[in-house]
Amino acid sequence: MRIRTGYAVRFGPCYGIRMIGEQLGKISRGPRLVARIAGILLLAIGAALAFGVWSTLPKISGEARLTGLDGAVDIFRDEHGVPHIFAGSANDGYFALGYVHAQDRLWQMEFTRRLGAGRLAEILGEPGLGADRFLRMLGLYRKAESAAARLTPATRASLEAYAAGVNAWLENGAALLPPEFQLLGYDPEPWRIADSIVWGHLLAYQLAGNWHGELYRAGLIRHMSPDRVAELWPGTPPEAPVTLDAARRAAQLDIGRVLAAIPPELKSHSASNAWVLSGARSNTGAPILANDPHLGFTVPNSWYLARVESPELTIVGATAPGVPFTVLGHNGQVAWGMTSTGGDTQDLFVETVDPTDPTRYLTPDGARPFAIRTETIRVKGAADVELTSRATRHGPVISDVLEDGKGLVGETTVLALAMASDGPGDRTVEALATMPRARDAAEFQRNASDFQAPLVNIFFADRDGAVGFVTPGMVPVRRAGDGLYPVDGASGDYDWTGFVPADEMPRIVNPAAGVVVNANNRLVGADYPYMITRDWDAPYRAERIHEMLEESARHSLEDAMRQQQDILSVAARELAPRMVAAVGQGRNAKAVRALEMLVDWDFRMAAERPEPLIYAAWLRHAVKRIAGDELGADFSAYWRPRPAFVGYALTRGAHWCGEGGCGAELRDGLDDALAEITGLLGPDMAEWQWGDLHKARFDHRIFSQIPLVGGYGNLSIPTSGGDNTVGRGMTAGNGGDPYAHIHGAGYKAIYDLGDLANSRFMIPAGQSGNPFSRHYGDLLEPWRDGKYFHMVGSPETLAAAGMARLTLIPERQ
Numbered sequence: 001m002r003i004r005t006g007y008a009v010r011f012g013p014c015y016g017i018r019m020i021g022e023q024l025g026k027i028s029r030g031p032r033l034v035a036r037i038a039g040i041l042l043l044a045i046g047a048a049l050a051f052g053v054w055s056t057l058p059k060i061s062g063e064a065r066l067t068g069l070d071g072a073v074d075i076f077r078d079e080h081g082v083p084h085i086f087a088g089s090a091n092d093g094y095f096a097l098g099y100v101h102a103q104d105r106l107w108q109m110e111f112t113r114r115l116g117a118g119r120l121a122e123i124l125g126e127p128g129l130g131a132d133r134f135l136r137m138l139g140l141y142r143k144a145e146s147a148a149a150r151l152t153p154a155t156r157a158s159l160e161a162y163a164a165g166v167n168a169w170l171e172n173g174a175a176l177l178p179p180e181f182q183l184l185g186y187d188p189e190p191w192r193i194a195d196s197i198v199w200g201h202l203l204a205y206q207l208a209g210n211w212h213g214e215l216y217r218a219g220l221i222r223h224m225s226p227d228r229v230a231e232l233w234p235g236t237p238p239e240a241p242v243t244l245d246a247a248r249r250a251a252q253l254d255i256g257r258v259l260a261a262i263p264p265e266l267k268s269h270s271a272s273n274a275w276v277l278s279g280a281r282s283n284t285g286a287p288i289l290a291n292d293p294h295l296g297f298t299v300p301n302s303w304y305l306a307r308v309e310s311p312e313l314t315i316v317g318a319t320a321p322g323v324p325f326t327v328l329g330h331n332g333q334v335a336w337g338m339t340s341t342g343g344d345t346q347d348l349f350v351e352t353v354d355p356t357d358p359t360r361y362l363t364p365d366g367a368r369p370f371a372i373r374t375e376t377i378r379v380k381g382a383a384d385v386e387l388t389s390r391a392t393r394h395g396p397v398i399s400d401v402l403e404d405g406k407g408l409v410g411e412t413t414v415l416a417l418a419m420a421s422d423g424p425g426d427r428t429v430e431a432l433a434t435m436p437r438a439r440d441a442a443e444f445q446r447n448a449s450d451f452q453a454p455l456v457n458i459f460f461a462d463r464d465g466a467v468g469f470v471t472p473g474m475v476p477v478r479r480a481g482d483g484l485y486p487v488d489g490a491s492g493d494y495d496w497t498g499f500v501p502a503d504e505m506p507r508i509v510n511p512a513a514g515v516v517v518n519a520n521n522r523l524v525g526a527d528y529p530y531m532i533t534r535d536w537d538a539p540y541r542a543e544r545i546h547e548m549l550e551e552s553a554r555h556s557l558e559d560a561m562r563q564q565q566d567i568l569s570v571a572a573r574e575l576a577p578r579m580v581a582a583v584g585q586g587r588n589a590k591a592v593r594a595l596e597m598l599v600d601w602d603f604r605m606a607a608e609r610p611e612p613l614i615y616a617a618w619l620r621h622a623v624k625r626i627a628g629d630e631l632g633a634d635f636s637a638y639w640r641p642r643p644a645f646v647g648y649a650l651t652r653g654a655h656w657c658g659e660g661g662c663g664a665e666l667r668d669g670l671d672d673a674l675a676e677i678t679g680l681l682g683p684d685m686a687e688w689q690w691g692d693l694h695k696a697r698f699d700h701r702i703f704s705q706i707p708l709v710g711g712y713g714n715l716s717i718p719t720s721g722g723d724n725t726v727g728r729g730m731t732a733g734n735g736g737d738p739y740a741h742i743h744g745a746g747y748k749a750i751y752d753l754g755d756l757a758n759s760r761f762m763i764p765a766g767q768s769g770n771p772f773s774r775h776y777g778d779l780l781e782p783w784r785d786g787k788y789f790h791m792v793g794s795p796e797t798l799a800a801a802g803m804a805r806l807t808l809i810p811e812r813q
Helices: 005-011 011-023 033-056 091-117 128-136 140-149 155-171 179-184 193-206 211-220 228-231 244-251 254-262 428-437 440-446 540-550 557-564 569-581 589-599 611-640 641-652 663-681 779-785 795-800
Strands: 062-066 075-078 085-087 269-275 288-297 305-308 313-319 328-332 332-339 346-352 360-363 366-367 371-377 385-393 413-419 456-462 467-470 475-478 496-499 508-509 515-518 695-698 715-718 741-745 748-752 759-760 804-810
Touching: 062 695, 075 091, 075 795, 085 091, 091 128, 091 140, 091 155, 091 179, 091 305, 091 313, 091 715, 091 804, 128 371, 128 385, 128 795, 140 193, 155 193, 155 428, 193 428, 211 346, 211 611, 228 779, 269 332, 269 456, 269 467, 269 540, 288 332, 288 456, 288 557, 313 428, 328 748, 332 440, 332 748, 346 360, 428 440, 440 456, 440 467, 440 508, 456 515, 467 515, 540 557, 540 569, 557 748, 569 589, 569 611, 569 641, 569 663, 589 611, 589 663, 611 641, 611 663, 641 663, 695 779, 715 779
Parallel strands: 062 804, 085 305, 695 741
Antiparallel strands: 075 085, 075 804, 269 288, 269 515, 288 741, 288 748, 305 313, 313 328, 328 332, 332 456, 346 413, 360 366, 371 385, 456 467, 467 508, 475 496, 695 715, 748 759
């Protein structure tokens, strides 16, 4: 019988301790009994805590009789906690995947669906209200429900089988729900297929949040010229046209408050690496595909490793908890990976409120009424909140997300957000369902064509030797404008006229060079007829990957593993000598020594060395010395190590520093950096290490926010790498812990198309989301140290190896 959370308080550890205390209060307090009572109390506390901990862990061996299955399913857990699922049908496999996802990551799944639906305040109270307002405004869950209504029968059946597996565990799983549910005191609702689909809508928004940059630029032109603003991002062509009038009208809004209203979970730096080698470039004679997508770090990790085997479907790789389909992996015939395109798929439109009627806004065809939607947000421990959201022909009015709307509602302008992910008939979930079923590269490309959002580059290779990548998705075609600033919505001059035709999106198949590489760098040349974005990521990682691949005519899987861990910074190699030369002589002995160390440095961002720390801190403070005064109050959002900007200031942009160049600013920045490090690590430079401050930080979303519990459940480890290395070690850049490693590879895979069973995998942290599980953080060090493992084995070999085995048996009704 399942003990629900309503009973957990009664039978759990806290209740047991309280009852013991009440009984002890009735006992004589004579001195002869003190030691005995203390011993009994400690044993009781220990037993109660042990029972409570054990009760939240999933059952991974034995049998479970469940309704919803067509046949028996065996689930083996290997030494890393990875489930190997053997089912008689694909949908029974999806059922079992839902079951194990719920076993290991139920709270993560719950948080994700509540975030997407704007229902966090129901369990978190007022702290969740801001995120709920924002997500209700975006309407992502409504879009997920709409997508659910358009599913093909086969995809619907797979999603329903998965949901049935999740719900089977909710009804028949562990004695106690995971600790987050105990802490918050509620039971989860049954899983629905829209709960799975909303994950994709959240990711699409997260990877396409370029409107934040549009709004930030609009704030800057309040006191800077557009040409000057463009120089802050040297990759942006200074000559690009700027729609000044609409941008300046947007700048009159309270931009800081709008940006602050964005939930932290939706703010992310998108990055990733992928490369594929043809058989002519590999030691095996068959393709090798390497992929490591990057997202912000949390615990548990964004990805969950799983293997599902059935007569009709084999899938091995990275799944997203809450979603049945393998997002990244192989199926025994085809392997695939992804990088974020970074495309400009969002625009802000400055809508003009009708001066005669504030319930309407202006369009080229006259005034139209705002589309108005009223919803009730339930708030734990407080009164319900009525939320009124507006939308225009371009999209939701994001300026309405402020709690009181002061200065934005009923005034002359509002901001509406157009999103390509709102495109007609989104079929991304169909792509996720059918890509793993492709038998070769040609079929894979056809199935991937339904992948509309987020905009990603999908790499592939098959056992027949075909390699390449395709960028499906929705990229808007604009009547005018460059996507850098908010544009006028009333005139229609900047409206979207459609999307880039699918057959004209970037694609490479079987290139003559036998190599395809992307690390979020520019996809297309100047002759490409459409604008994908003007904000391509810096080319440093892609340049380094090409360098490593050019070192040899052929490469092995071990080479690819080493290359994914590479920590040589091309940015530092280009910039550090220029910075040293511009400074000349240091002002004091410490500065002189720091410059000497950088001259001898090999540009590797090694955790055990002081040079990476000196370089990173100097670069960060140089940005402040060069741009801080001019940006003024807007500088904080810009402040982080920016090698492209500093490199620009040292060459074409010397006017940022004055007639004498940037030597003085760099000397001041170096002194600032050395003073900062000294304050943190002491005066002995020989003892400084990059890893002392550059630590990969995985924070638990709930436990880290609660007094007394504090950082329980958080994980941290010193790491190598930096903002611009292939082995990504992106830093916070600002705030109280600016050198913390907060973004990097959440999944690493090397696929051997000559023998896919020989493919290698790794994720950070661990498979389990339960802090009491031994698989909560057991992969942290192997991930940091560049270790990988296989995901192979027949039921017989796994059983012979002593792997835990859970058999799901159909319960006939």
